[in-house]
Amino acid sequence: MKDMVEGYTTPDGRQIGGVLMELKNITLRFGGVVAIKDISFDIREGEIRAIIGPNGAGKSSMLNVISGFYVPTEGEVWFHGQKRPAMRPYQVARLGIARTFQNIALFDGMSVLDNIMTGRLTLMKSGLLSQAMWWGSAAAEENEHREKVEKIIDFLEIQNIRKTPVGRLPYGLKKRVELARALAAEPKILLLDEPMAGMNVEEKEDMCRFILDVNDEFGTTTVLIEHDMGVVMDLSDRVVVMDYGRKIGDGPPDEVRNNQDVIDAYLGVAHD
Amino acid sequence: MFYREAGDFKTSYRADSQTFPIRLDRMGYFAALIVAYAVVPFFIDDYWANAVFVPFLIYAIAAIGLNILVGYAGQVSLGTGGFMAVGAYAVYKLMTTFPEVPFFFHVILAGGVTAFVGVLFGLPSLRIKGFYLAVATLAAQFFLVWLFNKVPWFYNYSASGQITAPDRTMFGIYITGAQTSAVAKYLFCLVILTLVALMARNLTRGTVGRKWMAIRDMDIAAEIIGVNPLSAKVTAFAVSSFFIGIAGALLFSVYLGAAEVGESFGINKSFLVLFMVIIGGLGSIFGSFAGAAFLVLLPVFLKNVLVGALGWPTDVAAHLELMIVGALIVIFLIVEPHGLAQLWRIAKEKLRLWPFPH
Numbered sequence: 308m309k310d311m312v313e314g315y316t317t318p319d320g321r322q323i324g325g326v327l328m329e330l331k332n333i334t335l336r337f338g339g340v341v342a343i344k345d346i347s348f349d350i351r352e353g354e355i356r357a358i359i360g361p362n363g364a365g366k367s368s369m370l371n372v373i374s375g376f377y378v379p380t381e382g383e384v385w386f387h388g389q390k391r392p393a394m395r396p397y398q399v400a401r402l403g404i405a406r407t408f409q410n411i412a413l414f415d416g417m418s419v420l421d422n423i424m425t426g427r428l429t430l431m432k433s434g435l436l437s438q439a440m441w442w443g444s445a446a447a448e449e450n451e452h453r454e455k456v457e458k459i460i461d462f463l464e465i466q467n468i469r470k471t472p473v474g475r476l477p478y479g480l481k482k483r484v485e486l487a488r489a490l491a492a493e494p495k496i497l498l499l500d501e502p503m504a505g506m507n508v509e510e511k512e513d514m515c516r517f518i519l520d521v522n523d524e525f526g527t528t529t530v531l532i533e534h535d536m537g538v539v540m541d542l543s544d545r546v547v548v549m550d551y552g553r554k555i556g557d558g559p560p561d562e563v564r565n566n567q568d569v570i571d572a573y574l575g576v577a578h579d
Numbered sequence: 580m581f582y583r584e585a586g587d588f589k590t591s592y593r594a595d596s597q598t599f600p601i602r603l604d605r606m607g608y609f610a611a612l613i614v615a616y617a618v619v620p621f622f623i624d625d626y627w628a629n630a631v632f633v634p635f636l637i638y639a640i641a642a643i644g645l646n647i648l649v650g651y652a653g654q655v656s657l658g659t660g661g662f663m664a665v666g667a668y669a670v671y672k673l674m675t676t677f678p679e680v681p682f683f684f685h686v687i688l689a690g691g692v693t694a695f696v697g698v699l700f701g702l703p704s705l706r707i708k709g710f711y712l713a714v715a716t717l718a719a720q721f722f723l724v725w726l727f728n729k730v731p732w733f734y735n736y737s738a739s740g741q742i743t744a745p746d747r748t749m750f751g752i753y754i755t756g757a758q759t760s761a762v763a764k765y766l767f768c769l770v771i772l773t774l775v776a777l778m779a780r781n782l783t784r785g786t787v788g789r790k791w792m793a794i795r796d797m798d799i800a801a802e803i804i805g806v807n808p809l810s811a812k813v814t815a816f817a818v819s820s821f822f823i824g825i826a827g828a829l830l831f832s833v834y835l836g837a838a839e840v841g842e843s844f845g846i847n848k849s850f851l852v853l854f855m856v857i858i859g860g861l862g863s864i865f866g867s868f869a870g871a872a873f874l875v876l877l878p879v880f881l882k883n884v885l886v887g888a889l890g891w892p893t894d895v896a897a898h899l900e901l902m903i904v905g906a907l908i909v910i911f912l913i914v915e916p917h918g919l920a921q922l923w924r925i926a927k928e929k930l931r932l933w934p935f936p937h
Contacts, residue, residue, distance in 0.1 A: 374803060400805030412800035414793050416862065425793050429805035431786045435814060441781040446593065449785060453592040488804065 314351055317544050324352030326388075327528055328373070328496060333382035335368055335552075342368040343379070344552040350496065355522055355529045357543035357560075359536075361572060364549040366532045367409060370498050373530065374406045375399030401429045405494035407485045409501045409532075415474035419484050422473050423459060426491030427452045456491055462524070463487050463517060479510040483517070490521060497521070499531040503538055511535065515542060540564065548572065596784065615769055620762050628761035629834075635875045636768035637829045642855040642867035643779045644822030649853070650861035651783055652815035653795025654704050658716035660848035661723035662820050663827025664840050665693045668733050670828035671742045674755075675735055682747040682754055686771065686828045693824020694817040696723075701816025705809050720849055727840040741839045744832040755832045764833050771829065775822050780864050782818060791815050792862070823852075858911050860920025869919035877904055 314323045328350040335343040343365045350356050358366045371377040373384070375396045384391045386402065394402075405426065413422050431452060433445040460466055463483050468476060473484060482502060489497055502518065503511045515538060521527050533539045539546060540560040548556035548563055550572040556563045563569055589595040599605040623632060641663060648654050670689035674682065700719040704712050727733045734742050746756030753759040754767050782788055790811040793801035802808055831838045838844070851874065859870020878900050885896035915922055 376803065395807075396802045397805045397807050400803060406803060408800070412797050412803070414796035414800070416796050417789070417792050421789055421792070425789045425801075425804055425806075428786060428790060428793075433786065435782075435787060435818075438785040438787055439778040439782050441785070445781075445785060449596060450592045453596065457592075492804065 314353075317354075321353065321544075323354045323544060326350070327352045327386070329385040330369075330373070331383045331385060333369070333372055333379045333384070335365075335372060335377055336380045341552050343372070345382075346547075346549070346552075346554045347382075348547050348554065348557055350528060350530060351545075352528055353522070353526050354544040355518070355531065355542055357539045357546045358530065358532050358549060359534075359539055359546055360549035363551075364572075365552040366549055367500060368552075369549065370406065370500050370530070370532060373496070374404055374498055400492070403492070403495035404498065405489035405492040405496075406498035407482070407489050407500060407502060409504060411478075411481050411485055413473045413481055413485055413488070416472065418470050418472055419465060419476070419487075420456065420460075420469045422484055423456050423487045423491045424452065426488040427456065429492060455493075459487050459490050462520070463490075479506055479513075482506070482510075482514065486514075486517060486521075490525075490527070493525075495528060497527050497529045499529065501532050501534065503533060503535055511538065518542060612773075616766075620766060623761050623765050625761045628765050630879050631875060633764050633768055633834050635871055636765070636772045637826050637834055638852065638855060638875055639868050639871040640768075640772050640775050640829070641823050641826035641852045642859060642871045643775055643864060644819045644826060645852050646856045646859070646861065646863070646867045647779060647783070647791070647822070648815050648819035649856055650863065650866070651788060651795065652791035652812065652819075654701070654812060654815060655709060655713040656716040656819075657713050657846070657849050657853065658700060658719035658723070659823055659852045660844045660846055661720040662693050662697055662823045663830060663848060664723055664727055664844035665696045665820075666690060666824030666827030667831035667838055667844065668727050668742065668840070669693065669824065670832050671735075671744070672733070674745055674747060674832065678745070678747075682749055682832075685747075686825055686832075689828040690821040690825040693827065694821040697816045697820020697823070698813050701813055701820075704812045704816065717846075720846055724840050724845060727844075739839075741837050742831065743837040744835075747832075756836070759833070768829055768833060771825060775825065776864060776868075779818075779822070783864065787814060787818075795862075854908055858908060858918055860918030863918070863920035865923065866918050866920030869923070873919065874904070877907070 314325055316322055326349045329347075330349070331347050333343055333346045334341070346365075346369065358369055360366050368377060372379050375394050375398065378393050391399075391402075414425065417425075431448055433448050437443065437445040460469060463486065465480065465483060465487065468480065468484075473481065476484065486499070486502065489499075499518070503514050506514065518529060518531070519542065522529055531539075531543070533542075543560060545558060546556070546560055546563045547554060548566070548569045550568075555568040555572060556566040558566075589600070594600075599608050619632070641659065645656065645659050648656050666689045669692040670685050673680070673685040673688055677685075700716060703715045707715060728740065731740075734740055737743070744755040746758065747754055749767070752763050754763055783791070790801070790806045791814075793804070793806050794808060794811045794815075798808060801811070827844065831843065835843060855870035855874050856867060857870070858873055859868070860866025881900045881903060882896060885891045885899060886893055891899075911918070
C-alpha cells in the first residue's frame with residue numbers, strides 16, 4: 308500500500324504525495340529529562356498525520372520541535388528534501404509551518420478579523436513608510452489579504468463575530484479562530500495541538516469536519532495531536548504512537564489499533 | 580437613536596478599513612478639523628495659545644508617541660522626558676549649525692535622531708519585560724539628562740548651560756523666537772500633530788500595528804506566527820521615539836523658547852506623558868488626545884476656578900491643584916482603568932440605543 312517515493316492511496320481514495328518533512332532520530336533533552344528519545348518518522352504531502360500517546364509521552368514536545376520552538380538536542384529535521392538548520396520560531400513560520408496551541412494563544416485585545424490577519428503577516432511585504440502614508444501598495448496589499456482572510460472566515464463560518472474582540476468569545480469559537488489564523492498563513496504543514504480538547508460532542512464534530520474540509524479543499528498537510536481515540540481513528544491517515552518519549556507504533560489507524568505495544572501503553576502494563 | 584450605523588453599508592474592504600467607518604464619526608472628525616484649522620486661528624490670543632492650545636498640541640504628539648510604545652506594543656517606558664530632551668537638543672544643534680535649512684526639516688530630523696537613540700535604549704527590551712524594562716528606560720532618562728548637562732557641546736558652550744531657540748521663519752513668518760505670533764505657533768504645531776496622528780493611525784491599523792499588538796498580547800504566540808520580536812520591538816521604539824522627539828523639539832523651540840534640561844525634561848515630564856496615556860486610554864489614538872487635553876486643561880481650569888472665581892491665594896491654589904490632579908488620577912484608574920477612550924466608547928454604545936435601554 309505504501310511507497311516511499313510515490314506516496315500511497317488512502318482507503319477513501321485520496322492520493323497522498325511524497326515525503327514533505329522527515330524527522331530523523333530526534334532526541335530532546337532538558338537537563339536530565341529525556342522528553343523525546345530517538346524518534347524518526349515522516350510526514351507526507353496531503354496526509355493527516357496524528358501523534359497520539361498517554362499524558363507526558365512527549366507529543367507536544369514533538370510538535371514544538373517541528374514548529375521550531377525547541378531545537379532538538381540530537382537529530383535532524385528535513386523539510387522539502389533539505390536539512391533545516393537551527394532556526395528561530397518566526398523563521399520556521401516563514402517556511403510555511405503554522406500551528407495552533409493546546410491552551411489557545413490568541414491575541415485577546417484584537418478583533419477576530421485582526422487576529423486572522425496576523426496569520427498573513429509572513430506574506431505581507433509593504434514597508435513602514437508606505438504603511439504610515441497608507442498610499443498605494445500598503446492599502447492595496449491590505450485589501451488583497453483581507454479578501455483571502457474573508458474566504459477563510461466564510462469557510463469556518465465565523466462571519467458574525469468578525470469584529471468581536473477575541474477575549475469575549477467562548478472557548479469553542481476561540482479554537483476555531485485559532486485554526487483560522489493558522490490557515491490564513493496558507494501553511495504547507497498545519498500543526499494542531501489537541502484541537503478538540505475541552506469541547507463538547509457537537510463542537511468536536513464541527514472541528515472534525517473543518518479539519519477534513521481543510522485537507523480536502525486546500526490539500527493542507529496536517530499533523531495533529533489528539534486524545535480522543537475515535538476522532539484520531541476517523542480522521543487520520545497514519546498515526547505515530549509515543550510513550551515515554553519513544554515511538555512505539557507507526558502506521559495506518561487499523562494497524563496501530565492492533566499493535567500490542569500500543570494496547571499495553573493505553574491499557575497500562577507495568578513498564579520495566 | 581441619533582448615533583447609529585444602520586443604513587451605512589460597506590461595499591468594499593477599503594471602505595470597511597477606513598479610519599472612521601461610521602458616517603457620524605467621520606462628520607465629527609471633519610467638523611473638528613474645520614474648527615481647528617479655520618475657526619480657532621481667528622480667535623486665538625497669547626493667553627489661550629500659551630496656556631492651553633500649544634501645550635495641548637505638543638503633549639498630544641508626545642502622548643501618541645508613548646501610546647504606540649506602551650499601549651500598542653506593550654513595552655513600558657519611563658524615558659519619555661529623556662527622549663524629548665534628545666529631540667530638543669537635536670533641534671537646537673541643527674538650528675544653530677544649519678541655519679539655512681528650513682525649520683520644518685530640523686524638527687523632522689530631530690525626530691529621526693531621537694528615533695535612533697530610542698532604538699539604542701530599546702534594544703534591552705528583547706531580553707527584559709515589564710517592570711524591569713521600566714527601570715531600564717528610567718536609566719535612559721537619567722543618563723540623557725546627565726549627558727546634556729555635562730557635555731557643553733550640546734548647549735553650544737553657553738554660560739548658563741541653557742539652550743535658547745534662535746529666531747526662525749517659514750514663508751517669512753516667525754515660528755520660533757520672541758516675535759512669533761500665537762497663530763503661527765498654533766498652526767505650526769497643529770499641522771505637525773495632524774501629520775503625526777494620521778501616520779500613527781495608519782501604522783496601527785496595518786501590518787506593523789498588528790505585529791505590535793501581537794507582541795503586546797502574547798509574545799510567544801506572535802513569534803510562532805512569524806513576527807520577528809526584535810524588529811517589531813525596535814520599530815515600536817523607533818516610531819515612538821520619532822514622535823516623542825518631535826514633541827520635545829517643538830516644546831523647546833516653539834513653546835518654551837529656552838530650556839534647561841533637568842527642569843524641562845526631567846522625570847516629571849516622563850510621568851506627565853505616561854499619565855496622559857493611561858488616563859486617555861492605552862492603545863487608542865483618540866485616548867492620547869483626550870489624555871493630553873485632560874492634563875493640560877485641568878490645571879488651567881482649577882487655577883481659574885480657585886484663584887479667579889474663589890479668590891484664593893495663588894500658592895494655596897497651586898498646592899491644592901497638585902492634590903486634586905493626583906486624586907483624580909487615582910479615582911480614574913479605579914473607576915475606568917481603560918481611560919477616557921473607553922468612556923467615550925461606552926458613551927457611543929449607549930447613544931446607539933438611546934432612548935431604549937437595550
